[in-house]
Amino acid sequence: MDKSPDSHSDSELKSLLDELARSSRILRVFSHMDQTDPEVSNASHHVLKTLKSREPTHAADLAQVLGIGTAAMSRHLAELEQSGLVDRRPSQIDARRHVLWVTEAGCERLEFRDRLRLERMRQVLPDWDSSRMASVAHALGELNDTMIRGIQSQRADQFGTEQSTTGNNAENTDLG
Template identity: 40%
Template structure:
């Protein structure tokens, strides 16, 4: 049996509420860097993909190439990413995280993890694990459905379980 309109609507509202809660939780975390959620999302995608083109990251994040280009220029200026010519296409460049980028991303992920852990201090481990499993299952189902959609992009197709549950706002 397929999902009813009422249930689909409830899921949409719950997902939006979860996104807002995660953004608020991120805001509650002590800030030790000037990285914003969008920058962290780009760094995370580059980390997951390894050396990759900016256009591929833009497609996975569902943003335009011009917005991605601005993000990459800022990240490169701050020494967080390294750009080198793509040997397969001299017009394109491949991106990877610099050592500083890897360090800053790890610090940001640790802060987010500690914040969520503190905010969920009243939860039992089994409940949190089950919530992570359900969210991961929902993400996988949505990605699979999007891959079969003629209007779908690569958005979200490369996030692994860890990044999907830690990222929150990408």
């Protein structure tokens, strides 16, 4: 049975927020351990990974999915293009826009970094069984989806507009 929003105690919500903040910091440290390429920041790597899952796409669409501004997206894309990891091609539908693709070098970089992270996680979680890992992943997925829907709803209320729901943003959005 679902609780109403008012029935959650302040201490329950505070504990959840504290653990999420702690997880965010730990993930940031974990991510910096992977920093094998000084030319590409961790944030730009996340843009690259998101682009790969949504390609081909436009910069503005990618920025919206990631919840970042177009100026920040431009900086990330410039870094990725300069490193040869992303290619920009004219759109066949609208000549004023460009479509983004991950290059072969970008795909190789993603595969390398994913293997590195998987191995690091295996080393960190040797005592976790598959059931426990699946349960935690499922709970985090539900929490992320719920939080994204809440954020989108609050933004829609704040700006008086419906937020774009292109694709399944609840599954593909990272606002962190």
